[in-house]
Amino acid sequence: VSLDQLITNCQKKNIKAQEQLYKRYASTLFSVCLKYSPNYADAEDTLQDAFMIIFDKVTQYKNKGSFEGWLKRVTINTALQRYRKQTVLDIINEENIRDVDVEVDEESIPLDFLLRIIQELPDRYRLVFNLYVLDGYSHKEIAKMLEISEGTSKSNLARARNILKDKIEKVNTHQPLRQTQTR
Amino acid sequence: MREKKNIDRLFQEKFKDFEVHPGDHLWEKIASKKEEKQDRKIIPFWLRLGGIAATLALLIALGSTFFNSNSSSEKVVDTENTFPSEDSDTLTSNEESLTPTTTNDIQNTNDSNSTIATSNNTEKSSSSRETTNKAPEQQQITQNKNSQFKNNNALKSSIVEIQNTSADSNGSQNATRPLNTTTIVTPTQNTPEKTAVAASENNLEKRETSNNFQEPKNLGTVNTSEKGIAENEIATDVNAQKTQDNQKDLVEEAKAIQAAREEEAIASVDINENNNKRWDIGAVAAPVYYGDFGGSGIDPEFKDNKKSGDVNLSYGVQVSYALNNKFKVRTGVSNVDLSYGTEDIAFSPDIEARQLRGVNYTQNARFLSISDNNTQTNALSENSSDVQGGGRSVTPGSINQQVAYIEIPVEAVYVLSDNRFGVELIGGVSTLILNDDNISLESSGGLRTTLGNSNSLNEVSLTTNIGVGLNYKITDNVKVNMEPSFKYQVNAFDSSVGDFKPYYLGLYTGVSYRF
Numbered sequence: 001v002s003l004d005q006l007i008t009n010c011q012k013k014n015i016k017a018q019e020q021l022y023k024r025y026a027s028t029l030f031s032v033c034l035k036y037s038p039n040y041a042d043a044e045d046t047l048q049d050a051f052m053i054i055f056d057k058v059t060q061y062k063n064k065g066s067f068e069g070w071l072k073r074v075t076i077n078t079a080l081q082r083y084r085k086q087t088v089l090d091i092i093n094e095e096n097i098r099d100v101d102v103e104v105d106e107e108s109i110p111l112d113f114l115l116r117i118i119q120e121l122p123d124r125y126r127l128v129f130n131l132y133v134l135d136g137y138s139h140k141e142i143a144k145m146l147e148i149s150e151g152t153s154k155s156n157l158a159r160a161r162n163i164l165k166d167k168i169e170k171v172n173t174h175q176p177l178r179q180t181q182t183r
Numbered sequence: 184m185r186e187k188k189n190i191d192r193l194f195q196e197k198f199k200d201f202e203v204h205p206g207d208h209l210w211e212k213i214a215s216k217k218e219e220k221q222d223r224k225i226i227p228f229w230l231r232l233g234g235i236a237a238t239l240a241l242l243i244a245l246g247s248t249f250f251n252s253n254s255s256s257e258k259v260v261d262t263e264n265t266f267p268s269e270d271s272d273t274l275t276s277n278e279e280s281l282t283p284t285t286t287n288d289i290q291n292t293n294d295s296n297s298t299i300a301t302s303n304n305t306e307k308s309s310s311s312r313e314t315t316n317k318a319p320e321q322q323q324i325t326q327n328k329n330s331q332f333k334n335n336n337a338l339k340s341s342i343v344e345i346q347n348t349s350a351d352s353n354g355s356q357n358a359t360r361p362l363n364t365t366t367i368v369t370p371t372q373n374t375p376e377k378t379a380v381a382a383s384e385n386n387l388e389k390r391e392t393s394n395n396f397q398e399p400k401n402l403g404t405v406n407t408s409e410k411g412i413a414e415n416e417i418a419t420d421v422n423a424q425k426t427q428d429n430q431k432d433l434v435e436e437a438k439a440i441q442a443a444r445e446e447e448a449i450a451s452v453d454i455n456e457n458n459n460k461r462w463d464i465g466a467v468a469a470p471v472y473y474g475d476f477g478g479s480g481i482d483p484e485f486k487d488n489k490k491s492g493d494v495n496l497s498y499g500v501q502v503s504y505a506l507n508n509k510f511k512v513r514t515g516v517s518n519v520d521l522s523y524g525t526e527d528i529a530f531s532p533d534i535e536a537r538q539l540r541g542v543n544y545t546q547n548a549r550f551l552s553i554s555d556n557n558t559q560t561n562a563l564s565e566n567s568s569d570v571q572g573g574g575r576s577v578t579p580g581s582i583n584q585q586v587a588y589i590e591i592p593v594e595a596v597y598v599l600s601d602n603r604f605g606v607e608l609i610g611g612v613s614t615l616i617l618n619d620d621n622i623s624l625e626s627s628g629g630l631r632t633t634l635g636n637s638n639s640l641n642e643v644s645l646t647t648n649i650g651v652g653l654n655y656k657i658t659d660n661v662k663v664n665m666e667p668s669f670k671y672q673v674n675a676f677d678s679s680v681g682d683f684k685p686y687y688l689g690l691y692t693g694v695s696y697r698f
Contacts, residue, residue, distance in 0.1 A: 030205040051213050133191045161190050
C-alpha cells in the first residue's frame with residue numbers, strides 16, 4: 001500500500017489502515033516518546049495518546065510537508081501537553097548560558113545511559129533540551145510551545161546541559177572530574 | 184579513546200538513528216482504548232449538555248420567580264404607599280407653612296389652594312384605588328397602569344408646585360421656596376426604587392420643568408390635561424404682569440409633557456416586547472427505536488428474516504422561532520444512533536465465501552460465509568454427504584447493523600394550545616448526514632465480530648417527520664417538553680441491495696428557554 005493510500009484509508013477511519021500506520025511508524029514515534037518522557041512506562045502512555053490523536057486528527061493532514069514530520073510534531077506536542085504544566089524553579093542566570101564541553105570516552109558511553117539521564121531531567125529541562133538539541137527548535141519556538149519566555153528556555157537548556165555533563169562525568173570515574181561547574 | 188566533545192553534539196550523534204520498537208502489546212492497548220473512547224464519548228457529552236441545561240433551567244426558574252414577584256406585586260404596593268402619602272404630606276405642609284406667612288388678602292387664595300390640594304388628593308386616591316383593582320390582572324397591564332398612574336402623579340405634583348408658586352406670586356416667596364424643593368426631592372428619591380425607570384425619569388423631568396418655570400400659567404396646561412381642576416380659582420390669582428413669560432413656558436411645558444408621553448409610550452412598547460419573546464432554544468434527548476417496513480439493508484436474502492429494532496439515544500439542541508401565535512419554525516442539530524438486528528442467520532468459515540451485497544468487508548471477515556439460517560440448513564442437509572465429518576461448523580447467529588447520523592431538522596410547529604400545558608403539532612423533514620456505521624456478526628453464544636461497514640448507506644439522506652409536542656411551562660420562559668415523533672427515512676439505503684425501508688420512533692424530551 002502506498003503511503004498516500006494508507007493516509008487516505010486512515011482518514012476514512014479504516015481500522016486495518018490504522019494498524020498498518022501504527023506498525024510503520026511506532027518505532028520512530030516511540031523513540032520520540034522515550035526522549036520526552038521521564039520513563040519507559042510513561043513513554044508508552046504518551047505513544048498511546050499520540051496515536052489516539054493522530055487517528056483523530058489525520059483528517060486534518062493536508063499533504064503539506066512530510067507525513068513523518070507531521071506525526072513527530074503531533075507526538076512531541078502530546079508529550080508537551082503531558083509535561084509542560086509541571087513547573088520547575090526558574091532562575092535565569094545568563095552566565096550559565098554557553099556551550100558546555102564534556103570530556104568523554106565516546107565508545108564507553110552507552111545510548112541507554114544517555115537516554116536514562118535525559119529522562120531523569122526535571123520535566124521542563126528535559127523538554128527544552130530535547131526540543132533544542134535533538135529536534136532543532138529555536139528558543140523562540142520553544143518559548144511559544146511551552147508558554148515560557150525565551151530567557152527561561154535558554155536558562156533551562158543551560159541547566160539541563162550542566163546536569164547531563166555532571167552525570168556523564170560521574171560515570172567516567174576512572175578519570176578525574178574536570179573543573180566542576182558552579183551551580 | 185577520550186576526547187573533549189560538545190555535549191550537544193554528543194547527544195545529537197548518539198540519538199541520530201535512535202529507534203525503539205514499543206512492543207506489540209501496545210497496539211492492542213491503543214485499539215481497546217479507541218473503542219473505550221468511542222463508548223465513553225457519548226455519555227459525558229450528554230451529561231455535560233444535560234448538566235448545563237439543568238443548571239440554566241434552574242437559574243432561570245429562580246431568577247424569573249424573583250423578578251416576577253418584584254415587578255408585579257411589590258411595585259403596586261410601592262406606588263400606593265409612598266406616592267400619594269408622600270404627596271399629601273407635602274401638600275399639608277404646604278398648607279401649614281403657607282398659612283402663617285401669607286397676609287390676610289392672600290388668605291383667600293390659600294384657601295382655594297388647599298381646596299385644589301384636597302381635590303387632587305381625592306383624585307389621587309381614586310386612581311390608586313384603580314391601580315389596586317387592576318393589580319391582580321396581568322403584569323403587563325399593571326405596569327402600564329403604573330406608569331400612567333405615575334404620570335398622573337407627576338402632573339398632580341406639578342399642580343401642587345404651581346399652587347405654591349401662585350402663592351409665591353402673591354408675596355410669600357421666601358417661605359414657600361424651600362418647601363417647593365422638598366416637594367420635588369421626595370418623590371424623585373422614591374422613584375429609583377420603581378422598576379419602571381423610564382416612567383420615573385419622566386416624573387423627574389416634569390417636576391424639574393415645573394420647578395424651573397414656577398409660573399402660575401403652567402397650571403393652565405396641566406389643568407387641561409387634568410380636566411380642568413380648579414382652573415378658575417387659580418386663574419383668578421394669576422398676576423397679569425407675567426402673562427408674556429407664561430406664553431413661552433406654556434409651550435415648553437407642553438413640549439415636556441409631550442416628550443414624557445412619548446418616552447412612556449416607548450417604555451410600554453418595551454414591556455410588550457418582553458412578553459412577545461419569539462426565540463426558543465433547548466436541549467433534547469430521546470430514546471429512539473429503529474424499525475422498518477420490510478426489506479434488508481444487508482442482503483436481499485435477508486428480506487424476509489425477522490428483524491429486531493434496538494433502542495438507542497439521540498440527543499441535540501433545538502432552536503425555534505415563532506412567526507406568530509400559531510406557527511413556529513424549528514431547526515437544530517442532533518446526534519442519532521440507530522441499530523437493528525437481522526435474526527435467524529447462520530455463518531461458517533469458508534475460503535470462497537459468498538459475500539453479502541450490502542457489506543464492505545474488513546480483511547478478517549472476508550472468509551465468513553453468512554446466509555439465511557433456513558436455507559443454510561437445507562443446503563447442509565443436501566450436501567451432508569460431502570461434508571460429513573468435515574471441518575465446516577455452522578453457527579447460528581444474527582447480524583447487527585449500527586448507523587450513526589447527524590440530524591438537521593427543519594420543521595413547522597403548529598400551536599394547538601399555549602396555556603401552561605401546551606400542545607403542538609410538528610411536521611417537517613430532517614437531513615441526515617452519515618456519521619458512522621458498522622455491521623457486526625453476533626453468534627447465538629454472544630460472541631461478536633465486525634464484518635465491516637455498509638456499502639449501501641447514502642452519505643446524505645432525508646426523513647419525513649411528524650410528531651406531537653407536549654410542554655409544560657415552569658415559568659414564562661422555561662418549558663419542559665415531551666415529543667413523541669415518527670421519522671420515516673426516505674433514501675437512507677441504496678434500493679438495489681435489499682429495498683430496506685427503515686423508520687425511527689423517538690420520545691424527545693428536554694428543557695427549553697424562551698427569549
